[in-house]
Amino acid sequence: MRAFTxxxxxxxxxxxxxxxxxxxxxxxxxxxxxxxxxxxxxxxELRYLDEGQPGMDNAVRPLNPEFPLNFARYQGASILLxxxxxxxxxxxxxxxxxxxxxxxxxxxAPSFADIFYNNxxxxxxxPVVLPAEQVDGLFAAMYAQEGYELKVDLQNQQVVLPGGxxxxxxxxxxxxxxxxxxxxxxxVTLKSGDAIRRYEAATAARSPWLFPEVSP
Amino acid sequence: MGRxxxxxxxxxxxxxxxxxxxxxxxxxxxxxxxxxxxxxxxxLRLAGRxxxxxxxxxxxxxxxxxxxKEERAGGVAGIQDPxxxxxxxxxxENCDAFGIDEIPINDRRQGIVHVVGPEQGATLPGMTVVCxxxxxxxxxxxxxxxxxxxxxxxxxxxxxxxxxxxxxxxMRVRVDGRLAPGVTAKDLALAIIGEIGTAGGTGxxxxxxxxxxxxxxxxxxxxxxxxxxxxGARMGMIAVDDVTIDYVRGRPMAPKGELWDQxxxxxxxxxxxxxxxxxxxxxxxxxxxxxQVTWGTSPEMVAPVTxxxxxxxxxxxxxxxxxxxxxxxxxxxxxxxAISSIPVDRVFIGSCTNSRIEDLRxxxxxxxxxxxxxxxxxxxxxxxxxxxxAQAEAEGLHQVFIDAGMEWREPGCSMCLAMNxxxxxxxxxxxxxxNRNFEGRQGFGGRTHxxxxxxxxxxxxxGHFVDVRTLxxxxxxxx
Numbered sequence: 001m002r003a004f005t006x007x008x009x010x011x012x013x014x015x016x017x018x019x020x021x022x023x024x025x026x027x028x029x030x031x032x033x034x035x036x037x038x039x040x041x042x043x044x045e046l047r048y049l050d051e052g053q054p055g056m057d058n059a060v061r062p063l064n065p066e067f068p069l070n071f072a073r074y075q076g077a078s079i080l081l082x083x084x085x086x087x088x089x090x091x092x093x094x095x096x097x098x099x100x101x102x103x104x105x106x107x108x109a110p111s112f113a114d115i116f117y118n119n120x121x122x123x124x125x126x127p128v129v130l131p132a133e134q135v136d137g138l139f140a141a142m143y144a145q146e147g148y149e150l151k152v153d154l155q156n157q158q159v160v161l162p163g164g165x166x167x168x169x170x171x172x173x174x175x176x177x178x179x180x181x182x183x184x185x186x187x188v189t190l191k192s193g194d195a196i197r198r199y200e201a202a203t204a205a206r207s208p209w210l211f212p213e214v215s216p
Numbered sequence: 217m218g219r220x221x222x223x224x225x226x227x228x229x230x231x232x233x234x235x236x237x238x239x240x241x242x243x244x245x246x247x248x249x250x251x252x253x254x255x256x257x258x259x260l261r262l263a264g265r266x267x268x269x270x271x272x273x274x275x276x277x278x279x280x281x282x283x284x285k286e287e288r289a290g291g292v293a294g295i296q297d298p299x300x301x302x303x304x305x306x307x308x309e310n311c312d313a314f315g316i317d318e319i320p321i322n323d324r325r326q327g328i329v330h331v332v333g334p335e336q337g338a339t340l341p342g343m344t345v346v347c348x349x350x351x352x353x354x355x356x357x358x359x360x361x362x363x364x365x366x367x368x369x370x371x372x373x374x375x376x377x378x379x380x381x382x383x384x385x386x387m388r389v390r391v392d393g394r395l396a397p398g399v400t401a402k403d404l405a406l407a408i409i410g411e412i413g414t415a416g417g418t419g420x421x422x423x424x425x426x427x428x429x430x431x432x433x434x435x436x437x438x439x440x441x442x443x444x445x446x447x448g449a450r451m452g453m454i455a456v457d458d459v460t461i462d463y464v465r466g467r468p469m470a471p472k473g474e475l476w477d478q479x480x481x482x483x484x485x486x487x488x489x490x491x492x493x494x495x496x497x498x499x500x501x502x503x504x505x506x507x508q509v510t511w512g513t514s515p516e517m518v519a520p521v522t523x524x525x526x527x528x529x530x531x532x533x534x535x536x537x538x539x540x541x542x543x544x545x546x547x548x549x550x551x552x553x554a555i556s557s558i559p560v561d562r563v564f565i566g567s568c569t570n571s572r573i574e575d576l577r578x579x580x581x582x583x584x585x586x587x588x589x590x591x592x593x594x595x596x597x598x599x600x601x602x603x604x605x606a607q608a609e610a611e612g613l614h615q616v617f618i619d620a621g622m623e624w625r626e627p628g629c630s631m632c633l634a635m636n637x638x639x640x641x642x643x644x645x646x647x648x649x650x651n652r653n654f655e656g657r658q659g660f661g662g663r664t665h666x667x668x669x670x671x672x673x674x675x676x677x678x679g680h681f682v683d684v685r686t687l688x689x690x691x692x693x694x695x
Contacts, residue, residue: 016542017535018414018514022654027633031280031299033254033306035367051642051660054299083535085415088448089654090633091350092252093366114418114450115350115364122368172382174238186263189376192232192240196268196378199231199242209471209479210244210343213271 002124003182007105008151009078011142013068014043019082020089021116025098029054038094039101043069073146081138082109086127087116096123106152108159110135121175124182126154128169154180218489220386221455222421225361225486229344231378241381244343245355246373247329248275248316250307251635252348256371257310267314268377274338275311275318277304278328279635283598283625287637291322300636314374327601327627330354330568334438335603337467341456341483346373351568351651353444356453357437359460359486361421363450385495387420387449388488391428393502398685400578401436402570402649402668404428405443406508410518412498417449420496423488424454428502434463435572442569443651446515455487509555509681510653510666512543517653519555521671521683527551546655547663548643556681558665561644563588563595563622563676564658565669567632570649571600573607575669579649580613582673585690588621589679595622596638598630622676634659647675 029041031054040058047069049062063070069077080099086109087095096119099107104125110132112120120127130138141161142148151160154176158166178185204211219227231240253275260266267273280300282288287296292308295301304321311318319325325336330351333339339355345362346352348370355362369379389408409416422444424437432440437454444452454460461480464470471479506520517540519525528544528551531537544551549558565571565579576599588595597617599605605627608614614624631638632650640646640662649672650657653664667675674684 017539020514020652020654022633022652022657026656026660027635030251030635031297031303033258033303035255035258045656045660085418085448088414089350089445089652091348091352091364091366093255093348093368096366111415111418113415113448115366115445119366119368122366172238173236174234174380174382177236184263185380186265186372186375189240189372189378189380192378193376195232195240196242196376200269200377203242207342207479207482209340209475211271212469212471 001122001182001184004105004124004126004154004179006151006153006155007078008149009105010074010076011079011081011148011150012074012077013139013142014080014082015139017083018085018088021087021092021095022089024087024095025092026052028052030092030094035097036101038098039103042098042102043067078103078105079150079152080104080107081135081142082107084110084132086112088113091115093119093122096120096125100125108135108138121179124179126152126179128152128159130159130167130169134167217493218491220488220492220494221359221423221453221486222361222384222386223492225342225344226383228342229361238380238382240378241344242378243346243373244272245333245339245345246273247333247345247347247352248273248370249279249329249347249349250277250303251279252367253310253370254303254306255367256374257314259371260374265375267316267374270315272377273316273374275307275316276326276329276332277307277321279629279633280304281321281628282636283628283630283638285626288322288626297637324602324606327604328568328571328629330442331571331600331604334358335467335601337464337470340464340470341460342486346379350445351442353450353452354438354442354568356441356444356451357434358464359453359456359483361451361453364445384421385419387417387422387496387498388494389422389424389498389500390426391424391500391502392426393428394431395428395502395505398670399505399507400668400670401432401439403505403508404502405440406510406515406518406666407505408500409443409447409515410508411500412447414446414514414516415448417444417447420449422447422449422452424452429454430457433574434459435574438572439569443515446651456483507668507671507684509671511547511549511555511558512540513546513653513655514543515651515653515666517543518666521555521681523555525549525551525553525555556683559591559645559680560647560675561593562640562646563592563672564631564646564648564650565672566596566598566600566630567650568600568629569651570669571598571604573604575649576604576608576613579669579673580616582670582684582687583620583622583677584616586620586677588676591679592676595676596625596631597622598625599627601627631658633657647672647681
């Protein structure tokens with residue numbers, strides 16, 4: 001996994017609450033058996049005027065001129081500013097894959113859905129929770145200034161504004177460490193292999209119906 | 217201090233606690249389907265890893281499978297959409313290569329993973345159950361700790377049989393009193409989501425309790441827990457009681473003989489202690505709940521069938537008003553209009569929420585002697601598994617649906633998320649027994665209204681939403 005330490009980049013808006021994972025990446029694209037290439041279909045139904053299908057040449061599809069991510073001023077954005085309960089709905093990891101493939105490294109919102117939040121960390125995308133008032137402030141500042149950039153600093157757990165003001169955020173230490181170091185967390189868990197085997201032996205003795213393959 | 221059901225399930229699966237506050241939690245049952253697993257198997261291959269414990273894993277294709285009889289008869293090779301076919305083939309190949317048990321496409325046991333798990337006894341009380349699908353919360357109905365995971369975690373569970381977790385907070389949703397006749401577990405689920413909102417359960421494990429919940433059948437409990445995720449909670453659960461034990465007894469993969477007695481003795485402790493403390497508690501009165509219909513593009517945008525669509529004009533400025541305005545624009549509806557005035561173009565009875573035998577019985581009870589309205593273009597009935605289908609056919613339910621002008625299909629996820637050929641056209645309104653009314657969920661530009669199976673059937677017959685409690689009984693032989 002790609003590590004995340006500090007990232008500075010252009011901010012783009014997703015100014016609506018309860019953005020669900022169907023909206024982030026519609027189901028027809030979930031048929032892919034690959035992990036990459038979802039970026040051109042991120043927010044497909046908002047971004048294009050026609051119905052998207054796998055295998056289409058997205059470069060020639062009609063863009064929705066009213067969708068902010070299509071505005072010239074937000075091209076190259078790498079930080080998404082969003083509203084509450086971002087990423088609700090299905091557990092599809094294709095949602096963070098699509099956002100990452102699009103070019104987003106961080107998402108800032110007042111709240112995230114649990115599964116989506118967790119999935120982001122597995123893919124080098126940092127979801128940042130800030131209080132709603134601060135997010136309101138960031139939206140206003142971003143709309144007011146073309147080329148508005150933020151610096152997201154995971155090492156120091158803060159979002160730094162253009163004027164230097166720093167907004168602190170919380171993140172649990174395990175996820176933070178995995179992301180800072182770009183760790184393979186399966187490898188980390190496998191280091192506890194002996195503890196897992198001990199647990200299995202104890203459970204098979206105590207609750208043998210859970211281990212029918214070793215039960216008499 | 218007493219422990220909650222969630223606390224007990226957590227404690228009994230704790231492999232290791234770490235200094236950083238995370239914990240390694242053991243997974244007893246891993247359910248796998250074709251959409252969220254290919255990249256996980258690929259990850260194992262790239263890292264040269266093998267599954268930790270094959271016997272914990274059970275796979276079944278469900279999202280992509282065609283539900284039309286003819287197309288289905290050809291098995292995997294008969295799937296017309298080449299991309300869908302490749303995904304199902306890939307599941308078959310991965311299960312073969314890694315030695316994982318799979319219920320293949322045209323096995324009688326095949327169906328929606330969350331119908332198949334409990335039906336086969338693959339998911340049991342007291343288990344930790346995960347699947348790369350957010351509706352894994354369904355299995356919490358058995359007194360299990362069950363939740364959806366992403367593909368990276370599918371790979372993690374395959375490789376280690378564990379997940380790194382942070383403990384959730386405890387929430388209890390207590391529903392006092394009894395549900396009125398004609399009001400179902402689905403209406404209860406929607407009413408709860410309407411009450412606490414789609415983010416109301418975020419960060420919590422929800423336990424559903426109270427007289428109304430205890431009064432639900434096992435299938436009703438599954439419907440309720442299924443939609444926990446629509447209230448923001450990854451997991452919903454219900455204490456084990458006689459209803460649970462009676463449901464599990466005799467299932468193909470359930471313990472037998474002495475092991476059964478041992479298991480039941482342990483399962484009897486799967487309830488919250490009387491002095492357990494919840495971080496949040498919500499109390500609802502069952503008797504006040506009417507059949508529900510969603511009018512917007514989020515499950516929290518829901519109202520009793522007797523009510524009217526909210527009018528954004530009468531709301532204060534803010535994100536809620538913006539969301540209502542946007543939703544009504546997408547849905548092609550007017551604020552202030554009666555819910556019963558919403559026309560229905562298609563009807564979908566199915567999904568992991570409502571495709572079990574009791575759901576089909578409820579729908580058939582309404583359709584018996586009635587016919588789908590002329591203005592309704594299509595009404596699909598998609599059983600949740602081959603077993604459900606066989607049972608429904610043994611009871612003659614399929615004939616009721618066919619006589620009413622509905623289509624009786626093969627099992628699968630179908631129009632719940634429209635990954636196969638079953639989908640809505642642009643602008644079409646659908647009375648759907650599924651779980652999500654998001655924009656485009658059931659097809660590009662499609663408009664979903666979530667309802668119970670009985671309400672979906674009533675809407676099919678009327679051509680618009682109607683309070684199922686007010687339907688006149690139909691005389692035999694009259695249509």
